[in-house]
Amino acid sequence: MDNITLNPKTVWSEAKKVLADELPARTFSTWFEPILPIAINDSELVLEVPSQFFFEWIENRYRDTIEMAVQEQLKKDITVKYTIATSGSVESPAEQNAQNTNNSRKKYRKTVINENYTFSNYIEGANNQFAKAAALSVAESPGEKSFNPLIVYGGVGLGKTHLLHAIGNSLLANNNNYNIICASSEKFTLDFISGIQKSKTIEFSKFYRRADILLIDDIQFFQGKEQTQEQFFHTFNELYQTGKQIVLTADRYPGDMKGLDDRLLSRFNSGLAVDIQPPDFETRVAILLEKAEQNGLSLPYAMIEFMATHIKNNIRELESTIIRVLAYSSLTNMEIDEELIKKVVKERLGQRFVSEITIEDIVRRVSEVISISEKHIVGKSRKMEYVEARQMAAYLCRKILGASLSSIGMYFGGRDHTTILHACNNITNKLKTDKRIKQIVNSIDSELSATTL
Ligand code: ADP
Ligand code: MG
Numbered sequence: 001m002d003n004i005t006l007n008p009k010t011v012w013s014e015a016k017k018v019l020a021d022e023l024p025a026r027t028f029s030t031w032f033e034p035i036l037p038i039a040i041n042d043s044e045l046v047l048e049v050p051s052q053f054f055f056e057w058i059e060n061r062y063r064d065t066i067e068m069a070v071q072e073q074l075k076k077d078i079t080v081k082y083t084i085a086t087s088g089s090v091e092s093p094a095e096q097n098a099q100n101t102n103n104s105r106k107k108y109r110k111t112v113i114n115e116n117y118t119f120s121n122y123i124e125g126a127n128n129q130f131a132k133a134a135a136l137s138v139a140e141s142p143g144e145k146s147f148n149p150l151i152v153y154g155g156v157g158l159g160k161t162h163l164l165h166a167i168g169n170s171l172l173a174n175n176n177n178y179n180i181i182c183a184s185s186e187k188f189t190l191d192f193i194s195g196i197q198k199s200k201t202i203e204f205s206k207f208y209r210r211a212d213i214l215l216i217d218d219i220q221f222f223q224g225k226e227q228t229q230e231q232f233f234h235t236f237n238e239l240y241q242t243g244k245q246i247v248l249t250a251d252r253y254p255g256d257m258k259g260l261d262d263r264l265l266s267r268f269n270s271g272l273a274v275d276i277q278p279p280d281f282e283t284r285v286a287i288l289l290e291k292a293e294q295n296g297l298s299l300p301y302a303m304i305e306f307m308a309t310h311i312k313n314n315i316r317e318l319e320s321t322i323i324r325v326l327a328y329s330s331l332t333n334m335e336i337d338e339e340l341i342k343k344v345v346k347e348r349l350g351q352r353f354v355s356e357i358t359i360e361d362i363v364r365r366v367s368e369v370i371s372i373s374e375k376h377i378v379g380k381s382r383k384m385e386y387v388e389a390r391q392m393a394a395y396l397c398r399k400i401l402g403a404s405l406s407s408i409g410m411y412f413g414g415r416d417h418t419t420i421l422h423a424c425n426n427i428t429n430k431l432k433t434d435k436r437i438k439q440i441v442n443s444i445d446s447e448l449s450a451t452t453l
Pocket of ligand 2: 160217
């Protein structure tokens with residue numbers, strides 16, 4: 001074993017053989033295939049895992065198993081450490097020096113950009129269409145259009161990092177010789193600070209200024225860090241002036257950030273800022289279908305809809321719901337059925353579960369089920385079928401959300417609370433006699449209601 005001791009790939013592939021023998025096949029493929037060996041020395045092996053959730057899962061359940069498998073290979077004590085791929089870590093100058101510089105660049109390109117984040121598996125919806133189009137255009141002709149810098153902004157878990165890395169992957173796939181530097185702003189900051197500490201600021205700036213394409217994730221972390229911003233400003237200017245492409249992501253519109261240098265802001269204004277919004281229902285369904293397929297999981301459509309109805313604001317959560325379903329079934333040998341999925345969704349949402357459903361969702365669902373537009377449901381028309389739909393929706397809002405009569409009234413075209421009360425009573429009565437209404441109301445109720453979980 002001695003001759004391969006210092007090759008992380010070989011060590012890990014040997015350890016994997018042991019793990020594959022010991023663990024159920026599905027557990028192995030879910031949790032161990034995606035792990036990448038990054039580095040090794042006398043006392044540590046560093047493995048890269050795809051996400052924070054993945055890390056926690058491994059850490060809690062398989063830490064010892066993995067460590068033992070590795071130790072068995074090397075016949076000595078060794079600690080296994082993890083890094084998370086999605087943060088877009090970058091090899092800093094110091095790390096680069098530590099490596100064999102000849103092949104470091106190739107390796108570096110491989111590990112820094114998360115291979116799983118591509119344009120082809122980025123589901124497009126009204127919420128992210130513009131951002132995706134801008135990113136694609138940048139990937140096709142970096143530095144050439146007026147999208148420089150391109151700034152993608154939006155809330156947590158909506159796909160900013162994914163787009164950033166998709167640009168990187170697309171450029172790599174086209175086999176050009178661009179030097180792509182991809183880092184989180186935290187990493188940029190840390191590199192800068194460690195540059196100061198080691199009196200290597202020149203190396204630091206050289207490293208970043210060599211980029212043909214600079215991808216920096218989460219620039220909101222630059223807020224209030226004056227010296228780092230100063231450095232970033234100079235890097236930015238140099239790259240910008242030589243026509244190099246810069247792409248940045250942020251959790252809010254850059255103009256809304258406090259503690260950001262005015263010079264930087266005005267630089268940002270010269271490019272294009274595009275936002276990503278939370279996905280609508282159809283996009284959530286499409287994303288879930290894609291993630292299920294990626295994970296080799298086939299789910300009945302109704303279950304996909306159920307997840308998409310309840311988990312809304314964060315795509316990372318949609319994804320980890322699928323992974324959790326897989327995890328549960330592989331751990332407990334439970335069938336993947338409605339019960340398991342409801343259990344996982346409920347667990348994911350916890351307290352937020354009820355509050356995740358809104359009056360708007362209920363109206364939308366009624367509208368979908370009986371094919372009457374939402375506009376008519378909340379509108380003024382007295383046409384019988386509209387009135388009936390309106391009353392059912394009002395009843396369901398009361399029943400599922402416990403919303404007040406006046407807040408429901410407000411949503412339904414500014415109606416008065418007595419009108420809503422009348423609507424609710426009317427449906428309560430009809431449920432006893434009208435089979436059709438009963439069927440519609442009960443099915444929406446059980447689909448959306450927390451009590452069914
Ligand atoms: P952010 O950086 O905005 O917090 P990420 O890019 O890390 O979000 O996305 C969170 C997770 O959701 C990632 O695993 C990513 O692959 C996935 N994701 C986000 N948007 C999409 C999309 N439109 N299609 C497919 N997967 C997506
Ligand atoms: Mg991100």
